[in-house]
Amino acid sequence: MELCPVGALAFYLFLRFDVEMESWPPFNNRLQWYQTKLLAIMNDPYAEMSYPTHRELCNDAFKKARCHYLKGTHCGRHEGCKLADMQDVPDAQMRRLGRWDHSRMIQHYSLGLPRTGARHLAGHGSAEGMSCPSRPHKS
Secondary structure, eight states, X not given: OTTOHHHHHHHHHHIIIIISOOOOOOXXXXXXXXXXXXXXXXXXXXXXXXXXXXXXXXXXXXXXXXXXXXXXXXXXXXXXXXXXXXXXXXXXXXXXXXXXXXXXXXXXXSOOOOHXXXXXXXXXXXXXXXXOOOOOOOO
16 A cells, blocks of 8 residues: 555545544535545545645654654655655656656756666676665675
């Protein structure tokens, strides 16, 4: 579930409608269904959550999870870019995925480490991923 937003959403909706027993909006009334907020304010599924409230809820959740390095509402974009960077996704692909220009991606989202060059200097060669340099066998 850590990497699956669909599973996380399913658990959230299960909690909201089955555990907390919030009533489902009527499926035959499209307007009422569309006015139901996904991230609802408790006891008012039609009230819009303000950005500062959303940001503070995210920050509180990160503190409780002891993820002190995560802040704000765009952490998924930041962490997703870092994960792609660690998996050697080419910069051009990351820029397209996040719809960033190069300078914004490098400055705000990417780790900015030249991984291929670092691997070569450490004696790992050009192979992607975590690997150890080969050692001569003792006979």
